[in-house]
Amino acid sequence: MPKITIDNREVNIPDGGTILDAARKLGIEIPTLCFLKGYKATTSCLTCVVKVNGRKNLVPACATVAEEGMEVESETAEVRGARRTALELLLSDHVGDCIAPCQLLCPAGMNIPQMLRQIVAGDNTAAVATVLRDIALPAVLARICTAPCEKGCRRGSLDKPIPICELKGYVADLNLAAESPWAPKCRPASGKRVAVVGGGPTGISAAFHLAVNGHAATVFEREPQVGGRILTEFGREVLPRETLEAEVEFIARMGVDFVTDTTVGGNGSSDFEHLITEFDAVLIAAGTSAHEQAVAWGLKTTERGLSIDKADYRASLSGVFAAGGAVRSTKLVVRSTADGKEAAQSIDRYLENPAAEAVPEPFTTKIGRMTREELLQLANVAESGGGKDMKSLDETQKHARDAAACLHCDCRGADNCELRIQSEKYQAGATQYHATSEQRRPVKMLRHKDRIVYEPGKCIRCGRCIAIVNETANTLGLTLIGRGFNVEVGVPFGRDLGEVFGRQDAKTADELAAKCIAACPTAALSKP
Numbered sequence: 001m002p003k004i005t006i007d008n009r010e011v012n013i014p015d016g017g018t019i020l021d022a023a024r025k026l027g028i029e030i031p032t033l034c035f036l037k038g039y040k041a042t043t044s045c046l047t048c049v050v051k052v053n054g055r056k057n058l059v060p061a062c063a064t065v066a067e068e069g070m071e072v073e074s075e076t077a078e079v080r081g082a083r084r085t086a087l088e089l090l091l092s093d094h095v096g097d098c099i100a101p102c103q104l105l106c107p108a109g110m111n112i113p114q115m116l117r118q119i120v121a122g123d124n125t126a127a128v129a130t131v132l133r134d135i136a137l138p139a140v141l142a143r144i145c146t147a148p149c150e151k152g153c154r155r156g157s158l159d160k161p162i163p164i165c166e167l168k169g170y171v172a173d174l175n176l177a178a179e180s181p182w183a184p185k186c187r188p189a190s191g192k193r194v195a196v197v198g199g200g201p202t203g204i205s206a207a208f209h210l211a212v213n214g215h216a217a218t219v220f221e222r223e224p225q226v227g228g229r230i231l232t233e234f235g236r237e238v239l240p241r242e243t244l245e246a247e248v249e250f251i252a253r254m255g256v257d258f259v260t261d262t263t264v265g266g267n268g269s270s271d272f273e274h275l276i277t278e279f280d281a282v283l284i285a286a287g288t289s290a291h292e293q294a295v296a297w298g299l300k301t302t303e304r305g306l307s308i309d310k311a312d313y314r315a316s317l318s319g320v321f322a323a324g325g326a327v328r329s330t331k332l333v334v335r336s337t338a339d340g341k342e343a344a345q346s347i348d349r350y351l352e353n354p355a356a357e358a359v360p361e362p363f364t365t366k367i368g369r370m371t372r373e374e375l376l377q378l379a380n381v382a383e384s385g386g387g388k389d390m391k392s393l394d395e396t397q398k399h400a401r402d403a404a405a406c407l408h409c410d411c412r413g414a415d416n417c418e419l420r421i422q423s424e425k426y427q428a429g430a431t432q433y434h435a436t437s438e439q440r441r442p443v444k445m446l447r448h449k450d451r452i453v454y455e456p457g458k459c460i461r462c463g464r465c466i467a468i469v470n471e472t473a474n475t476l477g478l479t480l481i482g483r484g485f486n487v488e489v490g491v492p493f494g495r496d497l498g499e500v501f502g503r504q505d506a507k508t509a510d511e512l513a514a515k516c517i518a519a520c521p522t523a524a525l526s527k528p
């Protein structure tokens with residue numbers, strides 16, 4: 001039973017145990033993208049490398065047997081750098097979009113494909129919950145947004161883009177018109193109070209998201225009505241005032257206090273100092289009018305407005321934040337609301353822990369341009385997976401029909417993809433060694449009955465599914481087939497995966513498919 005140390009912590013493990021076994025015993029996390037417990041190590045990913053003192057090269061923890069007296073380091077700069085490079089190499093010929101292009105283009109980052117699937121399923125409550133997670137004023141925006149998301153919609157390259165903005169409006173209007181509209185469940189009251197200076201789109205949005213997080217938000221607006229630039233830039237014919245009023249009322253019912261006809265700073269800097277002492281945090285969302293006041297309030301400025309840390313909207317005084325037109329000029333109202341949401345999230349972290357660090361952007365890989373053939377293939381899989389015969393829907397179900405044309409460009413396994421999780425953790429660059437779009441592997445999506453979907457472009461050839469299938473008796477074996485960029489998991493002799501997952505008796509095939517999907521470290525294998 002050798003005794004070794006990892007990061008200066010001692011551990012005994014049975015003879016023949018690996019460094020990975022020892023680390024797991026100590027609760028030390030080491031990423032493993034190819035090793036699967038109970039199967040022989042293939043050492044194809046090299047994300048599990050560690051430093052063994054006295055050895056020149058880093059070694060894979062999953063395949064290195066622990067020896068008496070070994071001293072291992074698992075988190076040095078060298079180890080982290082090597083893991084990052086290993087991940088970047090895996091990403092170099094990886095073909096997938098963790099996040100759909102429409103969602104990436106939406107300044108508020110709304111999960112558009114999810115909303116569309118919920119509309120198709122006829123579940124408006126779920127759809128409105130998806131919308132309100134990121135957008136506080138969806139009915140207003142549906143009428144005034146220039147819809148940058150639609151410009152990048154993949155369906156647009158086939159025929160016409162999904163009318164995302166209109167569908168969002170449909171979901172929001174239906175909710176507002178309901179007898180008891182669905183509203184997000186706010187977290188229990190935190191006891192913290194936040195002052196929001198300015199009742200335009202940034203301030204309203206921030207107050208909404210602060211309320212969801214359990215904080216008491218008070219919005220101070222100098223005009224008799226909240227709305228700010230929404231009121232001054234858009235006429236009633238484009239934006240009926242009732243729509244804005246209905247959404248503001250909806251937010252007020254969630255507990256936000258709107259104080260109108262009140263100018264903060266009207267009595268000079270003492271007014272502002274009073275706010276800072278009264279409230280646990282202050283957000284300045286007063287557009288350009290905040291620029292003139294900022295100096296009197298003792299805040300640093302740039303030529304564009306208040307000076308902030310772009311990562312978390314913190315202004316130069318502790319507990320003070322600024323967002324929207326107060327810090328930059330933007331034409332897009334949805335950008336202003338997105339600023340409000342991001343500032344609210346940052347304030348939420350600050351209230352929990354004043355020293356909290358900014359959260360990095362979510363990791364995503366991008367496919368880029370796709371050929372018509374590739375898009376048609378996605379359309380075929382999307383249609384065959386819809387479950388409903390959308391063509392039979394009549395005009396009254398127009399919205400479901402429009403939503404059903406979505407190609408579901410988001411990745412089916414984005415929330416638990418190990419490649420993505422580790423790439424985010426080790427800050428791997430998705431395009432560090434990336435193939436150019438002419439060189440990349442083709443986008444393929446192969447659906448085998450109702451059991452499994454295989455996307456070869458997302459496969460990192462870890463060998464886990466191969467090992468699982470090949471240990472099952474009475475089955476055709478799986479193997480890696482092809483050369484270079486074209487290596488794919490497949491069945492020898494030109495047969496396809498359907499023969500493995502379709503040939504067994506139904507129960508075995510279902511179990512085998514489920515086991516492979518669960519073991520796959522990416523979304524290369526997923527449920528249909």
Ligand code: SF4
Nearest residue numbers: 096098411414417523
């Ligand atoms: S398989 Fe993972 S890394 Fe690849 S697109 Fe999906 S979530 Fe992103």
Ligand code: SF4
Nearest residue numbers: 102153154406407409
């Ligand atoms: S087809 Fe659907 S998922 Fe793809 S970009 Fe358009 S709306 Fe987004």
Ligand code: SF4
Nearest residue numbers: 459460462463465520
């Ligand atoms: S498809 Fe198989 S070989 Fe490819 S990443 Fe998934 S489990 Fe590994």
Ligand code: FES
Nearest residue numbers: 043045046048062
């Ligand atoms: S090389 Fe060890 S987990 Fe991949």
